[in-house]
Amino acid sequence: GENVEQHPSTLSVQEGDSAVIKCTYSDSASNYFPWYKQELGKRPQLIIDIRSNVGEKKDQRIAVTLNKTAKHFSLHITETQPEDSAVYFCAASRPLGRLYFGRGTQLTVWP
């Protein structure tokens, strides 16, 4: 099956700084890589995703990069704000839509 590793498990940054979260996956058949943000007591919310035919995607302060050869992908958040504080999960999707999640990163942005 698919194995997704995510680092770091916790990340603290000062407001305005950048945050980077990294993930690796094991199954070369995985072709879709979403990132979810989960606030306490809430459902996971999709914030950005990337497909295997694209190397980078950006949406305002959030960007994701994918290296298929190395089987790793990363989430970059610039100009962090306190409201970015949450748990972030990366995931890799095998065929038929099954998502396999990393263990999560608790991001804390200090004002």
Place this chain on the structure above:
Amino acid sequence: SAVISQKPSRDICQRGTSLTIQCQVDSQVTMMFWYRQQPGQSLTLIATANQGSEATYESGFVIDKFPISRPNLTFSTLTVSNMSPEDSSIYLCSVEAGTSSTDTQYFGPGTRLTVL
């Protein structure tokens, strides 16, 4: 995106009993999924709910413990059978929605289950 609801939102159950969780979507979807999120942990895929056929279970999950129904393209149920305290988790359904080239997965609000 899709609007997804789950019932119940939370429940407290006694060990040995069973609970059925419902997932309703506001549009027809082909793929529905059930996940478990144990306290402070990540999400783990339980099974894929297929309309018109049996669910496909991930390693470590079996039909006798987590029977799933998918009677139509907008509804699914997950039953947690013969519960023990280890089953205390949040159970989430999800659906794929969008055009075939941009299908993304959206989650329901979850059902918080506590087993005493």
